[in-house]
Amino acid sequence: MGVRVPPGAPRRKTQRVLVRLLRSVTTLYSILGDENFVIIFNSMLMEQEKTKSNQTWIVLIVVVAIVAGAYFVGKSADGGKKYKISFPFTHSVVSNTTFVCEALVDSSVTGSPVEYLTNGIEATTGKGTNKVSLQIKDEKTLSLLSDASLNAGDVDDVDFSIVKNDDKELVATMWNGTSMHTIVLNKKNGLAIWSKSRSDFPTYEAPSADLSYLICR
Numbered sequence: 001m002g003v004r005v006p007p008g009a010p011r012r013k014t015q016r017v018l019v020r021l022l023r024s025v026t027t028l029y030s031i032l033g034d035e036n037f038v039i040i041f042n043s044m045l046m047e048q049e050k051t052k053s054n055q056t057w058i059v060l061i062v063v064v065a066i067v068a069g070a071y072f073v074g075k076s077a078d079g080g081k082k083y084k085i086s087f088p089f090t091h092s093v094v095s096n097t098t099f100v101c102e103a104l105v106d107s108s109v110t111g112s113p114v115e116y117l118t119n120g121i122e123a124t125t126g127k128g129t130n131k132v133s134l135q136i137k138d139e140k141t142l143s144l145l146s147d148a149s150l151n152a153g154d155v156d157d158v159d160f161s162i163v164k165n166d167d168k169e170l171v172a173t174m175w176n177g178t179s180m181h182t183i184v185l186n187k188k189n190g191l192a193i194w195s196k197s198r199s200d201f202p203t204y205e206a207p208s209a210d211l212s213y214l215i216c217r
Contacts, residue, residue: 083125088215090189094167097136099185101192101216103128111206118204130212132194133157134183136165142172142183144194190216 085104093099107125112118131147135157143157160172160183170185178198185192197209 085127088191090191090215091217092188093185093190093216094187096187096216099134099190099192099216101132101134101194101214103130103194103212103214105213106130106211107213108208108210110201110204110208112201112204114203114205121206128212128214130194130214132212132214134185134216136162136170139165142170144174144181144183185216192216 083105088104105125106128107123109121109123110118111121133145135143137143137159140162142160142162144160145157149156158174158176158181160174160181162170162172164171167187169187170183172183174181180197182195183192184195192214193211194214195209195211197207199207201208
C-alpha cells in the first residue's frame with residue numbers, strides 16, 4: 001500500500017519554489033542597486049503570496065523579468081549611475097582678492113576611436129582631489145596655482161584673462177596652446193567650476209575634458 005499524497009501538496013511545493021525564485025530575483029536587483037525597484041517587487045510578492053494559483057505565480061515572474069529588463073536597459077540609456085554629495089556650507093567671497101579652493105567633485109570625459117585606448121567615449125565622476133589657489137592680480141589678470149603643480153616642482157602660477165569680475169561672479173579664461181581653461185566663480189557662495197577642455201588629446205584623436213567643482217574661501 002503506497003503513501004497517500006495530500007491533494008494540495010504538489011501545488012504548495014511548486015508555489016514555494018516560485019516564491020524562492022521571485023525572492024532571488026529581487027535580491028539580484030538589490031545588489032544591482034535600485035531600492036525603489038526592490039520595494040515595488042517586494043510589495044508585489046506580499047500580495048501574490050496570498051494567491052492559490054500556480055499560473056498566477058508564473059505570470060508574475062515572467063512580468064517581473066520583462067519589466068526588470070526594460071527598466072535597467074532604460075536606466076542605463078538615461079545616463080546610468082550618479083555621484084552625489086551633500087550641499088556644502090558656503091559663505092560670500094565678494095570682498096576676497098585671493099581664494100583657496102578645494103574640489104568637491106572631479107569629473108572627466110575622454111573619447112577615442114583607438115581600440116587599445118577607450119575605443120569609445122568614457123566619462124568618470126568621483127570625489128574631488130584637486131586644490132588650487134586663485135589671486136586677482138589686477139583688473140585683467142587672475143593667477144592660478146594648483147597643488148598638482150607644486151607637487152611636481154612647478155612653483156609658477158598661471159595667468160588667466162579676466163572676462164568678468166563684479167559682486168556676483170568672477171569669470172576668467174586661459175588658452176595654453178593645447179587646451180582651454182575656464183574658471184567660473186560664484187561670489188555669493190564661493191562655489192566655482194574649473195574646466196579644462198581640448199580638441200585633441202595626444203594619441204587619442206578626439207576631444208577630452210576635465211572639470212572640478214570647487215568650494216573657495
